[in-house]
Amino acid sequence: MPSIDENKRKAILKAALELFSEYGFHNAPMARLADQANVGVGSVYRYFKDKNTLIETLYEEVDEALQMAIIDGVDPTHSTRKQFLHLIINLTCFLKDHPHEFKFLEQYYHSPFGIEKKREKLLLEKISDRQNPFMKLFFEGSRKEIKSLPVPLLHALAFGPVLFLLRDAMAGLVKLDEAMIIQLADGCWDAIRNRVDS
Amino acid sequence: MPSIDENKRKAILKAALELFSEYGFHNAPMARLADQANVGVGSVYRYFKDKNTLIETLYEEVDEALQMAIIDGVDPTHSTRKQFLHLIINLTCFLKDHPHEFKFLEQYYHSPFGIEKKREKLLLEKISDRQNPFMKLFFEGSRKEIKSLPVPLLHALAFGPVLFLLRDAMAGLVKLDEAMIIQLADGCWDAIRNRVDS
DNA sequence: TCTTGCGGAATGAACGTTCCGTCAAAGGTA
DNA sequence: TACCTTTGACGGAACGTTCATTCCGCAAGA
Structure with a gap:
């Protein structure tokens, strides 16, 4: 059969x-x-078919799960800040609770095909930005709340700290508790928000 | 001979x-x-002796050069903010101008010995924090200017965006000009500075 | 002549992939 | 139901390649 x-x-x-x-x-x-x-x-x-195909397939599955987790419970009627914090916290919690997935993705993106994949994604997003929940926030009516910066820079300020801290957490150098995750998200928000005063 | x-x-x-x-x-x-x-x-x-030794030796050399570049021209009499921006800009510029070094370090830290090395370093720093110029800033009399957060979190907020953006730049996804580097440094500073108001 | 750095052929281990004998189950026949 | 035939999933031995490392003959200086 x-x-x-x-x-x-x-x-x-x-x-x-x-x-x-x-x-x-x-x-x-x-x-x-x-x-x-x-x-x-x-x-x-x-x-x-071969080892590479196995890796690619695994990536698709893991990425799918991550995307789902990120948008879980985010309410588009809330303020930009609330939504952003929610997204960042979702992202951080998922990766913290799924160390295998995190380490796999890290490795994937640092490998030859990972870079290719990233380039693909970027080109696709140029067309369908609105798929990405973060992109939505960065553009939709939040122009006054979020700094007017190139998108890759916003990405870096928003995600960079998350990945950096998760790496340390995975290596056992930090214990990531809920309070720290919230402080992290606040920090990311401070980095991209438009400041009202000095 | x-x-x-x-x-x-x-x-x-x-x-x-x-x-x-x-x-x-x-x-x-x-x-x-x-x-x-x-x-x-x-x-x-x-x-x-063998390939691993070669990698380790190379790491020592590259790291040495990086440390030198980071502190170049930083003036301890300047404000905390000025010093911090200077350090971040030095770091970014050096890695941007030395893509081989950047890619090597990235790979090193994501490999088995890299993690070990990082753990070592962290333990050493517990003893001699003051060696690290960023550590100095985070502690020395800047308590009022910088958020009172766990050190690993400050690290993440300060360096995370730099590494993230450099990765995109290396992959050819962004063109990193001087203006963007300054915006980057400002963003990192906003993430860790103590805010005076709301 | 003796020493010693040098290069590259040789070695052996590790790995991805292929190939083939085995076996269990499905289905056909009486 | 009992028996035989066919099918294809399965595991793992075997293959071929790639690589780190070693070893040995050579050549240049003392």
Whole structure:
């Protein structure tokens, strides 16, 4: 019977996420991966054409989950500031609670295909900015509340601190509690908000 | 003559920096490296015990140069804000003008030994904070000007945006001009400064 | 002649991928 | 129901490649 066992597929992806995030793409041999998924090496190649395809597929899945988590519970009727803080907190909490996903994404974006992917995304966003919840905020009627800066700079000021702090947290250098996450989000907001006075 | 040719050593380190930053540690074979340095493969092992040692040595050199560049021209008699902006601008400009060094460091810190190194550094800094120019600012008499936050959070708010934006710049997604670097530094300062009013 | 730095061929390990024998289950036949 | 045939998923041995590292003969200086 030509069939694909969905459970097996999931098991392979799960093992891949764990091993890639823990040891890196280059130090997670397919043999070990198959082992951890309780599957023969050959079987992995029944589900995924090769290692690169496996990585790409995993990226799609992880990114999808992240996007969902980010917009969870954000209310478009709230103030720009409230929405922004909510988005940043969602982002931070998700990545903090899913260290495997975070480490995998970090690695992916720092690898050859990651850079390519980022370039693609950027070009697509030029066309459909409005898909991205942050883009919406940066543009929609918030012109007076948010500094008038190039978008990549706003991105950097908003996300840079989040990623930096998460890296330290993952390395065990900081304990990220709720209070600190809120202070983080406030800091990001201060960096991009238009200041009323001096 | 039992001698070490300093020129050859430099040539190997230079080739290593270029190849590692361009292709990554794993895709820069020692053979190619030796080739680019106009040196036999065997000779490389005369100067460096193995590939890991080469990477570590290169890191020490690059880090040294970076530290020097960061504090260049910073005047301790200036205001905290001025000093901070100066440090951030130095950091950004150096990394922007030395893409090989930037990519190498990024890769280093995202690799297994990088994390170890970071942990080491953090422990050392607990003892000799005052070595780090940013630490000085965060503590010395600036208590009123800078938010009272955990040090790792201040770090994240100050450096996160710089690294994020530089990554985009390296990938060719943004053109980083002087004006943008100043806006970046201002944003970082806004993120950590104590606000006088609302 | 003796020493020693040097280069590159040789070595061995690690890995991604392929290939093939095995086996369980589906389906056909009586 | 009982038996035989066919199918294709499966695992892992085997292959070929790539690479870090070693080893050895050579050549240049003392």
